[in-house]
Amino acid sequence: GQQLNQSPQSMFIQEGEDVSMNCTSSSIFNTWLWYKQDPGEGPVLLIALYKAGELTSNGRLTAQFGITRKDSFLNISASIPSDVGIYFCAGLNMDTGRRALTFGSGTRLQVQP
C-alpha cells in the first residue's frame, strides 16, 4: 500500500524551543492531515490541508502542504509541556478511490520543562 515517511522518529526538546517535523511520500496526496495522540488516547486532528502550497496555522502550530503534493511539514513554536505526545501525518488521495487515510509512523515529542 501507500507509505508515508515521517521524521524525525522522536524529539527531546526544552520548553520554549521550536519544533519541526515532516512527512514525505512517493505518491501524490490530495489532502494532508496532522494528528496528535496523547498517551492512552486516540489521535485528535490538529490541522487539515487541502491545496498544494497551502500554509495553515492553528495557534502555535503551522503546517504546509508541499507544492509537489508529496510532502508536508508541521511546526510547533514555543513548545510547552502539554505538547508532549505522538504526532502523526496522514494523507488521502481520492484519485485512487481509497477512502481511507494513510498514516506516517509518528514523531514522539518530549518536552523538558
Add this chain to the structure above:
Amino acid sequence: DVKVTQSSRYLVKRTGEKVFLECVQDMDHENMFWYRQDPGLGLRLIYFSYDVKMKEKGDIPEGYSVSREKKERFSLILESASTNQTSMYLCASSSAEIYSGNTIYFGEGSWLTVV
C-alpha cells in the same frame, strides 16, 4: 460532540481464541475504519467500510475479518488470535464526504494482549 466508542479498553486473550472488538459511533457516519498501532509503525489500516454490509481490505487484513450489520457499529474479529496480533487497535469514523474535509474521528483505542 462526535463520539466513537470502543467497547473494551484492555483485553488479554489466549492464543487461538476468537476475539471481537466492537466499535460504535453516534454521528450517523457512513465510513468506519479499523487501524492497528504499533511502535515505530504508526497506524496501519486493517479494514474499512463505507456502508452497511460493505467492507474493503486495508493494508494488513490477514488474520482479521470485520462485520458491519448496522450503520453505527463496526466489529473487528480475530478468528484465531496469535501473539503477533498483540497491539493497540483504533476504530474511527467519518462522513461520506471525507474529500470535503470532514474529519475522521477516533475512539480511545483497545489494547489487546495475546498470550
